[in-house]
Amino acid sequence: MLSIRHLSKSYANFNLSGISFDVPDGAVVGLIGENGAGKSTLLKCILGAVSPDGGQIALAGKPLSSLTKRERQRIAFVLDDVGLPLELGLKATNTVLSKLYETWDAAKFRSFCEKFALPERKPLKEFSKGMKMKAAIAAALSRESSLLILDEPTSGLDPVVRDEILELLYDYEREDRAILLSSHITSDLEKIADYIAFLHDGRLIFCEEKDKLLAKYAVYAVSEGRLSELGGGAIVRVLKREYGTEVLAERERMPETFEGRAVSLEELMLFYAKGEKVC
Amino acid sequence: MLGIFVKDLYTVRKQAVWYAAVVVVFAALSVLIKQVAYAAAIGILVPVSMPLTAIAYEEREGSQKFVVASGIPRAAIVGEKYLLGLLFWLWSAAAYTTAYFILGAEGGAVEFVLPLCLPLIVLSAVLPLAAKFGVEKARAYMIAVIVVFMALYVALMPVVRDAAANALVLTLSLAGAAIAVFVLSFLLSVKIYRRREF
Numbered sequence: 051m052l053s054i055r056h057l058s059k060s061y062a063n064f065n066l067s068g069i070s071f072d073v074p075d076g077a078v079v080g081l082i083g084e085n086g087a088g089k090s091t092l093l094k095c096i097l098g099a100v101s102p103d104g105g106q107i108a109l110a111g112k113p114l115s116s117l118t119k120r121e122r123q124r125i126a127f128v129l130d131d132v133g134l135p136l137e138l139g140l141k142a143t144n145t146v147l148s149k150l151y152e153t154w155d156a157a158k159f160r161s162f163c164e165k166f167a168l169p170e171r172k173p174l175k176e177f178s179k180g181m182k183m184k185a186a187i188a189a190a191l192s193r194e195s196s197l198l199i200l201d202e203p204t205s206g207l208d209p210v211v212r213d214e215i216l217e218l219l220y221d222y223e224r225e226d227r228a229i230l231l232s233s234h235i236t237s238d239l240e241k242i243a244d245y246i247a248f249l250h251d252g253r254l255i256f257c258e259e260k261d262k263l264l265a266k267y268a269v270y271a272v273s274e275g276r277l278s279e280l281g282g283g284a285i286v287r288v289l290k291r292e293y294g295t296e297v298l299a300e301r302e303r304m305p306e307t308f309e310g311r312a313v314s315l316e317e318l319m320l321f322y323a324k325g326e327k328v329c
Numbered sequence: 330m331l332g333i334f335v336k337d338l339y340t341v342r343k344q345a346v347w348y349a350a351v352v353v354v355f356a357a358l359s360v361l362i363k364q365v366a367y368a369a370a371i372g373i374l375v376p377v378s379m380p381l382t383a384i385a386y387e388e389r390e391g392s393q394k395f396v397v398a399s400g401i402p403r404a405a406i407v408g409e410k411y412l413l414g415l416l417f418w419l420w421s422a423a424a425y426t427t428a429y430f431i432l433g434a435e436g437g438a439v440e441f442v443l444p445l446c447l448p449l450i451v452l453s454a455v456l457p458l459a460a461k462f463g464v465e466k467a468r469a470y471m472i473a474v475i476v477v478f479m480a481l482y483v484a485l486m487p488v489v490r491d492a493a494a495n496a497l498v499l500t501l502s503l504a505g506a507a508i509a510v511f512v513l514s515f516l517l518s519v520k521i522y523r524r525r526e527f
Contacts, residue, residue, distance in 0.1 A: 131391040133392050133395030150336075151332075
């Protein structure tokens with residue numbers, strides 16, 4: 051669906067470089083990384099809000115720069131700051147978006163708003179954060195799209211609203227569509243993502259199938275003495291803490307005498323962001 | 330472009346009604362005190378203020394990124410703000426023209442046309458600034474631009490009167506220059522906006 055190759059973007063104090071990965075048809079790709087890792091810059095490049103310095107982005111094989119307006123509008127999105135005109139109520143928003151998008155479905159938008167119990171007459175600026183996010187999701191889902199991009203859609207929301215939003219994304223018809231979802235809340239991605247792309251310091255560390263990724267690695271609590279026994283082969287990262295040393299390693303390459311536990315996405319992120327490499 | 334235009338009209342509707350009423354009040358005031366300058370002066374302020382107000386809302390709400398990401402061409406996004414300015418220019422120009430002819434104001438075509446051209450020229454100066462620096466700075470620059478143009482207007486009036494012999498040429502030149510500056514300003518704004526990141 052979406053293909054990114056060698057994407058780069060430079061700022062005075064930050065570089066996004068050599069980003070290459072795919073968002074396959076029918077898949078949910080979760081984008082993780084700490085603050086300032088480059089997630090939002092990457093999403094803005096895809097959405098056309100930022101011009102990359104190099105590399106290619108293609109939707110269904112066609113470079114973004116050569117997409118028609120209608121084709122471009124097949125990329126639906128939910129921005130972290132919502133972006134909808136906040137002075138307007140939902141009825142006026144529906145009218146405006148029907149003029150903005152060529153494939154807008156006004157009835158579908160009304161139906162989503164009713165489903166979310168969003169007040170029709172209030173201006174959006176009086177909505178709670180969760181309600182604004184639901185309105186943004188309703189807007190994103192009420193037009194024909196083949197790719198849905200979401201930037202931190204569940205950030206700052208309570209678990210109930212987060213769960214509702216995840217269910218909606220799960221229901222998003224995905225036979226010939228895909229989702230690219232950026233989130234700090236890795237537990238949300240563990241529920242919904244098929245692939246995980248991890249950005250760190252402007253570079254793509256990995257983009258792998260989530261289940262394979264979580265099965266491939268394990269966390270081992272080891273003493274300093276036993277750490278030297280292991281050698282560098284199996285160990286991916288070492289995290290030394292006050293209460294002990296933990297090792298992220300490939301299960302299959304670890305000696306059987308070591309007992310590991312399952313790794314979470316959050317831990318994977320921590321190991322890659324803060325852990326040390328062992329040579 | 331229509332979608333953004335409708336959005337802006339919804340967003341600035343309260344200010345739009347207020348400004349439209351102010352234009353009428355100033356035109357009526359001009360007639361009452363027999364001084365067309367009031368209608369001319371408000372005719373500069375209103376057409377510039379409306380697009381700036383709309384841009385200010387967009388900057389505050391982050392809706393510029395939303396519109397850009399929606400695949401709307403940047404030229405259409407920029408053009409819509411010029412259209413919004415033109416709409417309010419038409420309204421204030423109609424009020425000024427009505428006051429002018431009710432008063433049977435003295436002076437030739439040049440003196441009538443100049444206050445109609447000035448708002449277009451000020452708008453042409455301010456909108457590229459808003460595209461480049463954002464609306465807050467553009468508002469500050471707008472005051473400076475208006476002061477400069479008002480000073481020029483006052484300073485040039487004697488020259489304009491002296492040029493009455495060539496009134497038709499001067500009138501057409503002024504109108505032509507205003508339109509040319511307006512078009513060039515639009516092209517410059519598009520160029521600036523294409524480079525802008527959100």
